[in-house]
Amino acid sequence: xxxxxxxxxxxxxxxxxxxxxxxxxxxxxxxxxxxxxxxxxxxxxxxxxxxxxxxxxxxxxxxxxxxxxxxxxxxxxxxxxxxxxxxxxxxxxxxxxxxxxxxxxxxxxxxxxxxxxxxxxxxxxxxxxxxxxx
Amino acid sequence: xxxxxxxxxxxxxxxxxxxxxxxxxxxxxxxxxxxxxxxxxxxxxxxxxxxxxxxxxxxxxxxxxxxxxxxxxxxxxxxxxxxxxxxxxxxxxxxxxxxxxxxxxxxxxxxxxxxxxxxxxxxxxxxxxxxxxxxxxxxxxxxxxxxxxxxxxxxxxxxxxxxxxxxxxxxxxxxxxxxxxxxxxxxxxxxxxxxxxxxxxxxxxxxxxxxxxxxxxxxxxxxxxxxxxxxxxxxxxxxxxxxxxxxxxxxxxxxxxxxxxxxxxxxxxx
Numbered sequence: 081x082x083x084x085x086x087x088x089x090x091x092x093x094x095x096x097x098x099x100x101x102x103x104x105x106x107x108x109x110x111x112x113x114x115x116x117x118x119x120x121x122x123x124x125x126x127x128x129x130x131x132x133x134x135x136x137x138x139x140x141x142x143x144x145x146x147x148x149x150x151x152x153x154x155x156x157x158x159x160x161x162x163x164x165x166x167x168x169x170x171x172x173x174x175x176x177x178x179x180x181x182x183x184x185x186x187x188x189x190x191x192x193x194x195x196x197x198x199x200x201x202x203x204x205x206x207x208x209x210x211x212x213x214x
Numbered sequence: 215x216x217x218x219x220x221x222x223x224x225x226x227x228x229x230x231x232x233x234x235x236x237x238x239x240x241x242x243x244x245x246x247x248x249x250x251x252x253x254x255x256x257x258x259x260x261x262x263x264x265x266x267x268x269x270x271x272x273x274x275x276x277x278x279x280x281x282x283x284x285x286x287x288x289x290x291x292x293x294x295x296x297x298x299x300x301x302x303x304x305x306x307x308x309x310x311x312x313x314x315x316x317x318x319x320x321x322x323x324x325x326x327x328x329x330x331x332x333x334x335x336x337x338x339x340x341x342x343x344x345x346x347x348x349x350x351x352x353x354x355x356x357x358x359x360x361x362x363x364x365x366x367x368x369x370x371x372x373x374x375x376x377x378x379x380x381x382x383x384x385x386x387x388x389x390x391x392x393x394x395x396x397x398x399x400x401x402x403x404x405x406x407x408x409x410x411x412x413x414x415x416x417x418x419x420x421x422x423x424x425x426x427x428x429x430x431x432x433x434x435x436x437x438x439x440x441x442x443x444x445x446x447x448x449x450x451x452x453x454x455x456x457x458x459x460x461x462x463x464x465x466x467x468x469x470x471x472x473x474x475x476x477x478x479x480x481x482x483x484x
Contacts, residue, residue: 109322109475130330130358130467153267154358155465160262160284161271184476201275205267 111181111191119148119190120177128155128165135168135192137178150180152192153205163203174198247426249346254392254426257346261287261457262356263339289430289453296393296425297434297451304412304437304447317411322475324411326404330467332359332381334405335398335420336435340454342461344424344431351387351394358467366396373399379416381405396422407437408449415441429456 107113121139132151139146158164175198180190194204249255263286270283291297306314317324327333341353341364349369355362366385377384383398399419406412407420419438424431434451437443 109477110471127468129465131469132471134470151471153269156262156264156356156358157266157269157284158271159462160266160459161282163271183474185474187474189474197275199275201273204272204274205269206272206281207269 107181107191110183112184113181115182116179116193117182117190118177118179119150120175121146121148123168123171123174123176126165126168126172130154130156133158133165133168135178135195137176146188148178148188148190150178150190150192167203168195171197251348253346253389253394255346256344256351256394256424256426256431258431259343259457259459259461260340260431261285261455262342262459263287263452263454264357285455287455287457289427289455291432291451291453294427294432294451294453296427296432298423298436298448300434300448300450302450303410304408305444306442307444310413310442314411314413317406317413321409321411322472325406325409327359327406329469329472330359331404332362333357334381334401334407335383336422336437336449337405337407337409338362338382340424340431340433340452342457351396354461356461356464358464360467361461361464368394373397379403383420392425394424396420396424398422413442414439417441427453430454431456 119137119139121137123135124138125136127134127136131154133153133155134149134151137148137150139148152158155165158167177196178190178192179194179196180192183189192205194202196202247255249257266284266286268284270281272279272281322328327337332338338355338357342356343352343354345352345354349367351364351366351368353364353366355364362382364382364385366387368387368389370388371386373386374384377400379400379402381402381404384400385396385398387394387396389395397419398421401414401416401418401420403414403416405414407414407418414437417439421436421438423434423436426432431454432451433454434449436446436448438446
């Protein structure tokens with residue numbers, strides 16, 4: 081089983097919870113920022129759409145296939161931190177691990193905070209803007 | 215000898231004229247820049263100023279780690295030369311205050327922009343690109359609802375009489391000193407003119423002012439709507455940085471979160 085609910089990553093979660101989430105909806109209206117899930121599975125699709133990009137994973141739990149969807153920041157944000165669709169879609173068909181805040185309604189949906197690729201490289205949303213980023 | 219002197223003088227005059235002409239159309243360099251018709255030069259690419267998550271991206275792997283954040287694209291606007299006095303909230307007539315409050319409290323259900331609709335004027339803010347022609351201004355926008363454009367006459371042409379109401383309205387512009395004043399009207403009623411439920415009627419008219427503050431572009435809008443407001447409302451000015459980032463077509467907008475919202479927590483828009 082590649083799906084587990086982690087113990088809260090208190091520091092990261094508190095930082096994330098304190099940040100107003102841009103343009104579309106409140107984080108707390110949709111996602112449980114106190115609960116982080118880590119899902120490993122095959123990346124099947126990347127939707128580079130507004131207001132949030134969406135990635136699709138095919139995971140397995142107790143031998144059964146589970147389809148997960150994760151949205152993340154808007155395309156305009158990714159563009160401005162130097163990440164394009166290809167940075168995600170290059171891993172379609174490969175195993176990846178996603179860390180996310182899960183949707184409060186309990187569905188297999190979350191807000192992607194980090195994606196780790198099969199080669200160990202990762203992309204992660206962290207606190208900070210241009211002014212304080214190295 | 216006289217002939218040689220004349221040639222030198224003519225050459226010098228030509229060089230001075232060439233430099234002067236270049237300065238008139240040169241890009242912003244911290245001082246006032248002028249287009250060839252002596253008006254301030256507003257043309258250029260301007261920063262994307264829609265609020266984005268104040269987060270950075272960390273890349274890790276192969277022994278390397280890098281963090282890149284975003285530039286909000288705005289300069290400090292605490293005191294902007296030439297700005298009109300502004301107030302934080304529009305002065306709605308008393309009979310509309312409850313409606314505004316209700317729209318604001320349920321904005322994840324009532325805000326058209328939440329559902330990928332066009333923000334309209336002035337909510338779309340300053341354009342990403344301005345093309346300044348002798349008789350027109352061309353505004354190009356990047357927006358998740360679709361990349362809008364506006365073609366605005368500056369040569370005294372009146373408003374169109376045959377135009378249908380639209381999200382970005384019908385605009386004409388003129389210069390008041392060094393400020394471009396855009397008069398936009400004939401809007402559909404579907405938009406809000408700001409976050410927090412700022413609805414309007416079909417009578418809305420928006421006066422947008424654009425001017426240069428050194429290398430930056432300043433944008434300030436005043437909303438007129440005698441049907442719903444007790445007085446015109448002037449927003450705080452926005453000081454926008456110049457940008458070298460090319461415009462890019464915005465990906466389509468697909469709203470899929472509304473069914474997952476479990477409360478009415480406020481979201482941040484523009």
